[in-house]
Amino acid sequence: MEKNKVLVIDDDKNIGLILKDYFEFEGFEVIVAYDGESGLRMVEEANPDIIILDIMLPKLNGWEICQKLRPQNSTPIIMLSAKNKDVDRITGLELGADDYVNKPFNTKELVARVKAVLRRVKESSTSKELKFKKFLINKVYRRVEVNGEKVDLTPKEFDLLWTLASSSKRVFKREDLLNNVWGYDYYGDTRTVDTHIKSIRSKLSKGVDDYIKTVWGVGYKFEAKENKK
The missing domain is CATH 3.40.50.2300 (Response regulator)
Incomplete structure (x- = not known):
């Protein structure tokens, strides 16, 4: 081995x-x-x-x-x-x-x-990919594409996007996202989630960034428009 x-x-x-x-x-x-x-x-x-x-x-x-x-x-x-x-x-x-x-x-x-x-x-590495009309997220290769063009995300940005996109319409509290992405023993400020979401939105092209919705006073959710199987 x-x-x-x-x-x-x-x-x-x-x-x-x-x-x-x-x-x-x-x-x-x-x-x-x-x-x-x-x-x-x-x-x-x-x-x-x-x-x-x-x-x-x-x-x-x-x-x-x-x-x-x-x-x-x-x-x-x-x-x-x-x-x-x-x-x-x-x-x-x-x-x-x-x-x-x-x-x-x-x-x-x-x-x-x-x-x-x-x-x-x-x-x-055993996960599959999520396909949408305008972009896809492949977790095997940790790759995001918008209209066929690769979008470079940091590892934490990718993990955060995948967590949201793979549970479409679920509302995640910031604390939940910290636990899921950074780990249960991370004691950082929940504002780091907002910083990463802002960065993800800026890297995704207009019209794709709005898949990530802010739920005021709670956290974030991903609305899967035109999801493809």
């Missing part, structure tokens, strides 16, 4: 070695990079299944790496940081990270989070 490959990008060599030993014990293949530039290079060369990314790095910081990877690369990212302010957590998630863990962290918890993210990715 092929092992999942973890890329750890952290300039603290002790953390790199500890995570390497621990994840290898858990059955993962592990690669460690100690600065942003070599870490970004290893994403291309090693093609990891998931990236554990520190924010404070020499040469390129974690946020810069996220910006360079998204939306061209959808490899899941868990960010590590000694910064524990909500604004830092929200910034990381809005740049496309899948999870955010504060330092110091519990290694067992980090492994559990990695497994949870990989499990979600695996489950999503």
